[in-house]
Amino acid sequence: MCVLLCQAVEDSNSQVLKDVRRVVGDDAYTPQNPKELCARLFTTCYMGSENSSQDTCSRARDLAGEIGSTHVNINIDVAVKGILGIFSVVTGRWPQFHANGGSNRENLALQNVQARVRMVLAYLFAQLSLWARGRPGGLLVLGSANVDESLTGYFTKYDCSSADINPIGGISKMDLKSFLAYCAEQFQLTALRGILAAPPTAELEPLKDGQLSQTDESDMGMMYSELSVIGRLRKISKCGPFSMFCKLIHLWRDVLSPIQVAQKVKHFFRMYSVNRHKMTTVTPSYHAESYSPDDNRFDLRPFLYNTHWNWQFQCIDNQVTHHDDLLIEE
Secondary structure: OHHHHHHHHHOOOHHHHHHHHHHHOOOOOOOOOHHHHHHHHOEEEEEEOOOOOHHHHHHHHHHHHHHOOEEEEEEOHHHHHHHHHHHHHHHOOOOOOHHHOOOHHHHHHHHHHHHHHHHHHHHHHHHHHHHHOOOOOOOOOEOOOOHHHHHHOOOOOOOOOOOOEEOOOOOOHHHHHHHHHHHHHHOOOOHHHHHHHOOOOOOOOOOEOOEOOOOHHHHHOOOHHHHHHHHHHHHOOOOOHHHHHHHHHHHOOOOOOHHHHHHHHHHHHHHHHHHHHHHHHOOOEOOOOOOOOOOOOOOOOOOOOOOOOHHHHHHHHHHHHHHHHHHHHO
């Protein structure tokens, strides 16, 4: 965006220059280059915890340095422990992670409180960071949940799903990776190569010997490449569980058996139906593709489902059995 703005100013577009000056609050300002303009428009924030690795912190810092954003580094541990302290005073209990012997409920609650603290801090800094720098105005908060996370519900309500606008909310992970690869070459953002090579992770559970113990794909039980195909079949091809299974046994016949495809389809639709309610509160997205799951505004489907999918899953089981019988006869 800053590259386009600077090019427009160089081309003597007076309206763009007027808009830029209004946004930055300086009637005499003229952008010198995209990085310098980015420092005025864009604030990035790495909100790490004791569960965050040094690698992700370094990648965030390096990328911010290359694009020129005003970057701040915050540790959220004090805020998280303060909230848990309130809970402990009231209940006399202190929840623990799985790694420390905690239950599933404790583990999930501890992950969610970290995610939601980040949302609260993001809005606080959006409202007051320019004030702290002696500048007028405030900032918009950008969301960072993609299509695949929305489809599976792999995000916490009112965390990174809550913002003023989500630029990537209508884009799948695979398309995002292609876009990042393009930006790495087009704008010489070498830090993006390290981000592309790193396994996607929420980093909300304790590290093991300083290394990741949690990845997005293992948590979801599916690969992003699989979810990208499923997302298109669900929205563009209007597939339910059975019709999706029938298409995927052909699309994935070289890599997965019908039984494995059936397991993938059932697992996806269970996650999708259990978590569809989250889409009712999701941040408005920019829609560049036709597979977006954004309900209310783009994808008018129910948010309450029978999560057992009895009839559809039975049809899948019957088809798997039929396929196996054909193989035996052959």
